[in-house]
Amino acid sequence: MSSQVRLRLLPSDRCLYDEPIQVKVSHLRSRQVVTIKASSTDEKGVLFSSSATYRADGNGDIDLVRDASLSGSYVGVEPMGLLRTLKPNTLNTLFIKEKALEPHMVKFSVHDEEDQILAEVTNERLLMADGVSRVSVKEGSFHGVLFTPPGTGPFPAVLDLCTVMSERRAALLANKGFVVLTLSVFQEKLGNLKMLHLDPLEEAIIFLLQQPKVGSKRISIISNSKSADVALSLAAFVPGVEAVVWISGCSANTALPLFYKKRQILPALMFDTTKVIPTQSGAVIGKYAMHDPLKEENRASVVPIEQANAHFLFVAPEDDLCWDSYTYMMEMMERLQHLGKTNFESVCYPKAGHFLEPPYGPFCPSSLNMFLKKPVLWGGESRTHAAAEVDMWKKIQEFLKSHVSCDPVQTDAKL
Template sequence: MMLSLLPRTLPHVPRSSRAMSGVRLQVVPGRCLYDAPLRLQVRGLSPGQDVSLHTALSDEGGQLFSSVGRYRADSSGELDVSRSPALEGGSYTGVEPEGPLWSLEPRTPLRRLLKKDVRSPYQLRFSLHPHPPGAPLASAAQDRSFMGEGVTRVPVRDGRVRGSLFLPQGPGPFPGVIEVQGTGGGLLEYKASLLANRGFATLALAYYNYEDLPKDMKEFRLEYFEEAVNYMLKHPQVMGPGIGLLGHSKGGDLVLSMASFLKGIAATAVVNGSVANVAATLRYKDITLPPIGIDAKKLKLPQPGVGDISDVLLNPLEEANRKSLIPVGRADCKLLFIVAGDDKNWKSDFYAQTACQLLAEAGKEKPEVVFYPKAGHYIEPPNFPLCKMSMHKLVGMPVVWGGEPKAHAMAQVDSWKRIQDFFNKHLKKKSQL
C-alpha cells in the first residue's frame, strides 16, 4: 500500500513571513521529505492583484536553481498554488501544485541537481513579488529532507561490499532493496534514503570510483554484486527470502545481469536501462559479457558542442553483437521496466521490448512495462527538475537527455509510486510464502 507523501515522522510546522504590506506567504509544512507535495498559500493581496512567485534552491556546490510562477489573486486577495492557475510568462502554466519545484532550472548550464550528503536537507526559498516587478511582498522557506525521523544510515564495509544501508524506523524486518546508480561512479544515496522513508531497507551500492573499488569502468565482476545480495539476505533487519533490485541507466543493465545470474532476487525494477551490457566487460565465473559496441558516426549534434547519443549503441540482436546481450530469459524474478519515450541516452523502449521477447522465448511471465512518451532519461523521485543536458562522463562531452519538463515531472511522480507498489507487492508476498 502506498504510504503517505507527508509522513507523520516529520513535524507539520508552517513557515511564513508577513511583510509590511500585510501579505502573508505560507508553506506547509516547514520541514518535509524531498518527494512530498508542495502546499503554498498567499493571503492579504488585493483582489485580482498580479504577482510572481520566485522559487530558489542552491545545490551543494552553491549553484542556483530557480523558477518563476505568474499568478493572479482571487476576489478575496488569496491564492493557493494547488488550485490557482499559473499564468503565461513564467516557468510553468496552469494548475501545477509542484510547478515551482519541477520547473527549477540551473543558472549554470549543464548542471544536474543531485544530493550527495543526504544527512542535510535542501532548503527552498520562496519570495512573492508584485507584477510588474518590485520589492518582495513576502517570503518563506522550507527544508526538504532525504532522511525522515527514525531512518538510520549505516556505512557498509562488509568484505568487498561498499555502500550505505538505510533502515526505516521501527523494529523490522523490512523488505530489502539494493539500489544501483548509473555511470557517474562514487556513492549516491538520495534514492535509497527516500525509499527507506517508505519502509524499505535499502542499500545504496557503490561499484566503482569509491574508496578501494575500481577507479574506472573497464571490467566488473558480478561476484561483487553477489556479495551485496548475500549481505542483504543475511541482514537481520531485511525480510527474506528474496530482495529487490532498482537500477537506472548503467545500473539498469547491472541489475538485469544480477537478476539473470544470481539467486535470492525476488523483484527487479529497471529505469531506462539497457538489455545489453554497456561500457565495461562483465564477468561471472566462466561467463563473459563484453560491452556492446558503438557507431560514432551516429552521434548527432542538436546544437554546437552538445551531442545526442541515442543511436550510437549497436543493436544487440544482430548476430555480431549478441555476445553482449544479457540472458534475461534466465531471470526468475518479477520484472518492472520504467521506460521514457524521449530518452536521448539510448533506446530504452526497444530494450524493454527486447527483454519481453527474451522472456517469452524462455517461457517466462511477461514483465510489467510502463511507458512515458515525453519523459527523458533521468527519471528521478518526485520534485527533481528535468536535467535537459549535462556532461556525460564516458562520452567526454555534454549530451542531451530528452524529456519535456511537465510530462517528465508527472512520469517521476507516477513511476516512484509504481516502484514502491511493485516492491511492496512482490517482496512482502515472497516473504509470506
Template sequence: MAATFMLEPAGHCCWDEPVRIVVRGLAPEQPVTLRSSLRDEKGALFRAHARYRADAGGELDLERAPALGGSYVGIEPMGFLWALEPEKPLVRLLKRDVQTPFVVELQVFDGHEGEGGRLLCQAVHERHFLAPGVRREPVRTGRVRATLFLPPGAGPFPGIIDLFGSSGGLCEYRASLLAGHGFAVLALAYFRFEDLPEELTDIHLEYFEEAVDLMLQHPKVKGPGVGLLGFSKGGDLCLSMASLLKRISATVLINACVANTIAPLHYKDMIIPDLGNDPRKHTTSESGLLDVMNIWNNPLEEPYRQSIIPLERAQGPFLFIVGQDDRSWNSEFYAHIASERLQAHGKDRPQIISYPGTGHCIDPPYFPPSRASVHAVVGVGIYYGGEPKAHSRAHVDAWQQIQTFFHKHLSDKKSLKPSKM
C-alpha cells in the same frame, strides 16, 4: 493586512512529499510573481518563477490558481520545484549529502514586472531526504562499498539494492527516500568511489553477489530474496543479477538496456561482452550537445547478440520504466526485446510502463527533469531528452509505481503514503 505564506506541511517535509502553498493578504485580483530558489552543496543556484493573479478574496492558492507565464504555466502546485533551472547551464540538481536538507527560498513580488516588483512576503521550506527515524549506515564490509538505509521500527524490512548509472560514485538520495516508505535499501557503488576502480573496464558480478549476501545476512532485512532497482547502466547490471544470481525476488529497471554495456561482464567462467558502440554515429545539436542514442550497436544483429543478457535464467517479476524520448539509448526498444525473450523462455511477461515526453533521467518526484548536463565521466554536454512538464509527471507516477511493485512482490503490502516530517 500584510501578505503571508501558508505552507502545508509547514517548515519542512521529505523531498518526495508535495507541499501546499497559499499566499493570503493580497489585494483582490492582484498580479504577483512567485519566485523560488535553492543552492546545492556546491553552491550552484537554481531558480524558477511564475506569474499569478490573486482571487477576488486576495488569496493565491497554487492548487487552484493557474500560472500565467514564467518557468511554467497552468495549475502546477509543485512547479516551483520541478521547474527550477540552473543559473549555470548544464548543471544537474543532485543531492550529494542526504543528511542535510535542500533549503528552498520562496518570495512573492508585486506585479509581473520581472525583478522590479516590491517584495510582499517570503518564506523558506526545508526538503529533507531522511524521513523521521530512518537510519543511515555506511557499509565497508569485504569488497562492498555502500550505504544502507533502514526504516524506523523493529523490522525485518523488505530489502532493495539500488544501482545508478555510468557516472559512478555513490548516489544515496533515491535509496534514502525509499527507506521512508518501509524498505531497507542498499545504495551500492561499483566504481569511482573510494578504493573501487576509477574506470569501468571489467565488471565482476561476484562483487554484486557479495552485496546480495550481505543484505540477506542483515537482521533487519527480510528474506528470502531482495529486490533490485537499477537506472541506465545500473539497469543492465540489475538485469544480469536477476538472470545469473540467486535470491532475487523482484527487479525494477529504469531506462535500461537488454544487453551488457560499456565493459565486459565476468561471472565465474562466463564472460558477457560489451554491446559496443560507434561514436561516429552521434549527432550534435545547435547548442553543441551530443545526442548519443544512435551510437549503440543493435543487439539483435550479429556479432552483438553475444552481449544480450541470458534471460533464459532470469528470476522475475520485472518492471521496466521507460521514457519514450530517452536519448541516451532506445530503452523502450530494449524493454520490448527483453519481454519477447523472457516469454520465449517461458517466463512471465514483464510489466512495461512507457512515459511520453520523458527522457533518460527519471528521478524521484519534484527533481527538475534533467534534459541535458555534463556527463561526469565523458566530460561533455549530453542531451537526455524529455519535455519538462510531461517528464515531471512521469517522476511522480514512476515513484508510486516502484513502491507499489516492490510492496507487492517483496512484502505483500500496499504502497505507503510519504512519511510526515
C-alpha cells in the same frame, strides 16, 4: 517586506522530498499581480531558480493548486511547477542532491511588480524520515550506504544500484519501510576500469540479507541507465534476486566486459562516437550511437534474463535521447513472451526522458555523460516528464511490496 502579506506552504514548511506541497498567498490586494519565486543551491554550490506570475482573486488570495500562472517559468495550473522548473545559472548542469543527511532547501518568495519582496518562507524537503538510520558500509570488496527504517521489522530488502552514487532514492525507499543498501556499480574510479565484476555486488546481496531487520530471503534491485543492465545480469547469474526494477536501461551488457567468478560472462556492447549528434546547446544526442544488440556480432552481449528466477518491472521513457530504452524493453518483453514467461510487467511514458528520478526535483534536460565525457540531451518534455516521475514512483513501491515478502520466523532466528 510587507507585514501583512502571508506566504504559506501546506501542510507544513517541512516535508519529505517526494511529497507535494500546497503554496498559498493571502492578504494581497484584490486582483493584485505578483511574482512567486523559488531558489535553491545544490551540493556543488550551483544556484537554481524559477518564477511564475499570478493574479490574486477578489479576496487577495492565490492558491497554486487552483490558480494558473500567467507567465514565467511555466504557464497554467501546476501546483509543483516552481520545483520542476528550477533551472541552473549555467547550461548542461544536473541538480546535485545526493547526501541523505542534508535536506533539499528551497526558498519561496512573493514579489510585487517593482520586485520588492512581500513575503518569503523556506521549504525543508527531507530525504530521511524520523527514525531512519544511515550507516556507511565497507565490507570485503564493496562499499555503500545502508538505510534502515525505524521499528523492529521484519522489512523487505532492496539493493539500490546506482550508475552514479546517490543516497536520495535509497533514503526515500527506507522511509517507505524497506532496508536499502545503495552502492555504485563502479566500485573503483571509472577511468581505471577495464571490466566490471559481479562478485562485489554478490557480497553486497549477502550482506544485505544478513541484516537483523531484514525478513526477506531474497532481495529486490532498483536500477537505472547503465546500472539497469547490471541488475539484469545479477538476476540472471547470481542467487538471491527476487525482483528487479529496470529504468531507462539496455537489454545488453554495455561499455565494459562483465566478469563473475573470475571468468567473463558477457562481452560489452559498445557505441560508435561518430553517430553522436551535436546540437546548438553544446549537448549531444547519444541515442543512435549504441551498436544494435540484436545484430549477430553483438548478440553475445545480450543479458539472458530468461534464465532469471525473478520478477521484472520494466520502465521505459519514449523520448529517451541517451539510448533507445523503449526498443530494448520491447525486445526483452517479446523474448520472455516467446518463451511463455509471465514474470514481468512494464510501463512506458510518452514524452518522458532518460533521467527518471523520484518526483519533485528539478527537471534536467542535459548534463555531463560519464562515458562520452561531454554533455548529452536526456530527452523529455518537462511537465510530462515530471508527471511520469510521480506515477513511476508509486508503481515502483507497489511492485517492490508485492514481490518481496518477509518471513518473521527467519527474522526472529536472526535476532
